[in-house]
Amino acid sequence: MSPPSPSFSLVPILSYETKVLGYNLMQAMRFAVEEINNDSSLLPGLLLGYEMVDVCYLTNNIQPVLYFLAKENFSLPIQQDYSNYLPRVVAVIGPDTAESVVTVNHLLSLFLLPQITYSAISNELRDRSRFPSLFRTIPSGSHQMEAMIRIIIHFHWNWVILLVSSDDYGRENGHLFSEKLEGRDICVAFQESLPIPSPNRVVMPQDKRRMEGLVAKIRRSTAKVVVVLSLDLALYTFFEEVLRQNLTGTVWIASESWSIDPVLHSFFSVRRAGTFLGITTPIVPIPGFSDFRIRRSEVRKPAMDGKHPQPTCNQECDTCPDAAESYNTVLTLSGERVVYNVYLSVYIVAHALHSLLDCEAARCSRDEVYPWKLLQEIWKVNFTLLDRRIFFDEQGDLPLGLEIIQWQWEDGHNPFNSIAFYNPAEQRLFVATNISWHTANNTAPSSVCSKSCQPGQWKRPVGLHPCCFECVDCAPGTYHNLSEDFECQHCPLNEWSNAGAIQCYKRRLQYLEWQEPLTIIVVILATLGFLSTLAILIIFWVHFQTPMVRSAGGRMCFLMLTPLLVAYVSVPVYIGRPTVFTCLYRQTLFTLCFTVCIACINVRSFQIVCIFKMASQLPHAYSYWVKYNGPYVFVVLITLLKVGIVVSSAMAIPTSPTILYDNENPQIMILNCNINSRKAILFNTSLDLILSIFGFSFSYMGKELPTNYNEAKFITLSMTFYFASSAFLCTFMSVYQGVLLTIFDVSITVINLLSISMGYFGPKCYMILFYPQRNTLAYFNNVIQGYTMRKE
Incomplete structure (x- = not known):
């Protein structure tokens, strides 16, 4: 014996104030049904019927859906297969809220009974695995x-x-x-x-x-x-x-x-x-609906004889038309919006029935309408209603x-x-149009936590919300031109910006230029030094056979003067935009010329001391020194050693110009030879410093020699100044890298050259030109005899 089927009856639960929009939607459904029934082309020979229930917000969901699923005797049989089951209705339109739709569809989906909601927007309803029979006529x-x-x-x-x-x-x-x-x-x-x-x-x-x-x-x-x-x-x-x-x-x-x-x-x-x-x-205007909404129904209440259920608000209600009529002006002016969604839902069901029942011009088949078959046809609907194309996407939504x-x-x-x-x-x-703001001056209200920052400012967050911030100027070296960013962007290395900048500018490229006052002074000194050295060379060439020139070194004087002239001519390589060639020149040829000069001075100082103090004690050594051209051999060896040092440093340390950034003045870039070239300078000058120490020592040993041969004061002064200036330059290079370093370097170099040309050769030229009586062989012999007699 099978269990009895559960029975349900539809009775009103409570009486609430009429909801105007709800009644308006109900009238839209009635209007659509009557319009379809009066149109013989969509469902010829058939009439649509309807049952309407107020779900009372959320309190009356289950009872209506069970009523719709039940048969005419209000019973809902329990079966294993409902494919051939015919419920009271073939489709359900509504309810309005997502919560009610979910509750209702869980039951309707068991029977694959189509449900079309006109106002439930929940994204949850797009899940076809949970809601296979649900459609919507409103965007999600x-x-x-x-x-x-x-x-x-x-x-x-x-x-x-x-x-x-x-x-x-x-x-x-x-x-x-x-x-x-x-x-x-x-x-x-x-x-x-x-x-x-x-x-x-x-x-x-x-x-x-x-x-x-x-x-x-x-x-x-x-x-x-x-x-x-x-x-x-x-x-x-x-x-x-x-x-x-x-x-x-x-x-x-x-x-x-x-x-x-x-x-x-x-x-x-x-x-x-x-x-x-x-x-x-x-808005989709529905012709004739505004008049229909307030039309009084002529249907009378059925007799209460126990065979009919208690009448509801479906077609006969005393307060519903009155409420709709009181709001009719507002409803008419506002146009049909959600009303169209209900109106459209009815037409979707009608078109699906038209396809399912193979309706022709004059008739439709009388086959049973099973819910699952109607569901398949609803998926396929594609028609035009009030100039709008209607079809469902994969989620059961309309476009x-x-x-x-x-x-x-x-x-x-x-x-x-x-x-x-x-x-x-x-x-x-x-x-489409401007808004009439309900404000004092009809302007859009401002609703921001913090006002937008100006260009050149970044947003410092305040609190937890990213919309709340305070505006802070960008630091120097950064910029900001996008107000929505919370950080300033750093300028590229070759650019810079001031505080609060919206863009970067090119840094000024700085190097030792010709128009600088210090540059002009150094060039003038170098020019005077070159001219004086050239004059000395000419004087020494003219008086080459005189004792004064021979005591100064003879032919070795020209070996000293020629590199000096080359060194003076090389001063311009320090000025102007550095290139690979000028940097290489500074690192190699310039220092090589200076080394030759100092080597010759060392040889000359050693030779004088050797003649007067060591020749008698070491006669064989001195004879070998003279026989095998010891002075020139020494200069050549020192020169070769210096060439090796210069070549090795040039290979180890690149000579290409590099850009340095001044920390004290970031608006400029200093173009200089490779920052590591100072290591090369230290390496290259190391030999010169050693030679200067020896030159100083030899000159000091000869401080008591005859006056014509006594060059100790001049050589000592030159070597002392060179050593001190080199030490100062190396110290300065370790703490400073600006253009001033180049000025110091070239200035010290020119002064060192002047100290050699004027300090060593100047006094001898003075004696040759203004005291010719002292430039004789007899005068030199008398000076030597006097020195010998004093020693005895």
Whole structure:
């Protein structure tokens, strides 16, 4: 014996105040059914019937759906296979909220009974594995949240308050809205939930206190944009409190659930609360519907004989037409928006039936309509209704756009004026008209946590929100030209910027230039030194056979004077833009010339000391020194050693110019020879320093020699100055790398050259030119005899 089938009866639960929008949607369904039944082309020979039930927000979901699934005797048999089962209805349109849709569809999906919702936007409903029989005639919540965010971005708001209702609708859409904000530079100042009163709008005392605190919190906040994701039931008490606390100047962004609610729109003085923007479906005019909405039904109540259920608001109601008529002007001016979604849902079912029953011009087949077969046909629908192409995508959604509307209260105008359109396919917002802001000067309110920084400033975060910051000028060497960045960008190495700059500029390239005063002085000294050295060379050439020239070194004097002339001529390689050639010249040829001079001075000093002090003690050594041209051999050996040092340093250390950055003045770049060339200079001058020490020693040993041969004072002075200047230059190079280093280097070099040419050869030229009587062989012999007699 099989178990008895459960039985259900449909009875009203409670009596609530008529919801105008709900009644308007019911009338839209009735209008669509009557229009299809009066049109012989869509379902010829057939009439559509309907059953309508008020779900009373959330309290009456299960009972109606079981009633729809039951048979005529109000029984729902328990079977293993429902493929041949015929429920009371072939399709269900509604309900309106996602929470109710989920509850209802869990039962309808067991029978694959098609369900079309006209206002549930939850993204959860796109899961075809959980809701295989569900369709929607309204864009998903993802598109609606995106449209909201686009309008926020359009008006440059980044500091908003988020209010959500304390139900699945508020929680899910609030979470979706927060997800959509990621990476958008929009911050939520705070998020609060609105308490939901009972369907008859009774508010508990604790909820009222909570509402008062919430409105007070909004008043204290610097955010002037409030996004409200809530069902309309929770908003009547909320806006009463908003008006009571005189909260004005706020921008309210409404979700589709209440964006075109005529009751809230006509709420007493709600316009004082600020500017109302909302997301809703586009207007689609339905010819004849406005008159139908307020048409009085001629259907009479059935007799109460026990065989018929108690009458409901389906077709006969005393208060419903009166409520609709009182709001008829607002409803007519606002146009058909969600109404079209219901109207369209009925036509979708009719077109699916047309295909399933193989309807022709005059008749349709009378086959049984199983829900699962109708479901297959709904997936295939593709028709045009009121100039719009209708078909479903893979998620059971229609390719529809969204409008952004503004609430207005001018008589005779659309209370929900369209200001923008959002195309989900293109993800673009098209702003159609300007907004009439409910502010003192009709300007868009500012809702930012911090004002935008000026170019050249970066945002220092303040608190936890990235939208809250303080503006700080970029440090020197950095720039900032994008106000949304939180860090300044560093300039390239060859560029620089001042504090608070929006771009970098090229650093000034600095090197030793010809027009510098110090450069001119050094060039003049080098020119005078070259001319004087050339004059000395000529004088020595003319008086080559005289004792004075021979005592100075004879032919070795020309070996000293020639490199000196080359060194003077080489001074310009220190001036101007450094190149590989000039750097190589400084590192090699210039120092080589100087080494030859110092080597010759060493030889000359040693030779004089050897003649007067060592020749008698070491006669054989001195004879070998003279026989095998010891002076020239020594100079050649020293020169070869110096060539080896120079070549090895040039190979080890690159000579290409490099750019140095001045820490004291970052606006300039110093173009100089390779920074490591100072190592090469130290390596190259090491031999010269050793030779200068020996030269100083030999000259000091000969300080008591005859006057004509006594060059100790001049050589000692030259070598001492060279050694001290070289030590100073090396020390200065270790702590400074600017252009001044080049000036010091070339200046010290010129002075060292002058000390040799003028200090060593100058006195001898003076004697040759002004004291010719002392430039004779007899005079030199008398000086030598006098020195010998004093020694004895």
